Amino acid sequence: MGMRNNARRSERSLVCAIQALVGTHILVELRNDTCVRGLLDDCDDAINVIIKDSLVEDVQGVEKKLPLIFIRGSHIRFVHIPLNISISQAVEDRLIWRRFVGTCGYLAKSDGHCLPKEPFLSNLL
Known part of the structure; x- marks a missing residue:
């Protein structure tokens, strides 16, 4: 029950927009004026993010490559x-994915075939 409430809570907030970007390259600005570019690997309901293959640039312009960073x-x-x-389409696709993918991690299509988990389903439906 708690997990379902968390899912619904994230659907009613802007966190679903960030979660819809999982798998894309993004730029994150931090409160200390540091910028992080990289592939968004994960985002939880508190907007804690994991970025792969990141490039971190500090205020002085010094860049540092990191294979993985947690923010x-x-x-x-x-x-x-x-x-x-298209963030509206990405959010819509993410919400469809969250509602219809079962605990086994597969989406059943009407023809009886199963598809692996895929956050962007607009091309499959």
Whole structure:
């Protein structure tokens, strides 16, 4: 029951927009003016994010490559949405995915075949 309430809570907040970006390259600005670019690997309901293959740039412009970075949600100022992403479609696809993918991790299609978990389903439905 608690997990269901968390899912519904994230659907009613902007966290679903960030979760819809999982698997895309993003730019995150932190409260200390540091910028992190990379592939968004995961995002939880507190907007804690994991970014793979990241490039971290501090205030002085010094860049550092990191294979994996965890950023606490309270340290995030902005998450820039890539221009090629329709955020409304991405959120819609993510909500469909969350509602219809079972605990086994597969989505059953009407023809009886199963598809692996896929956050962006607009091309499959």
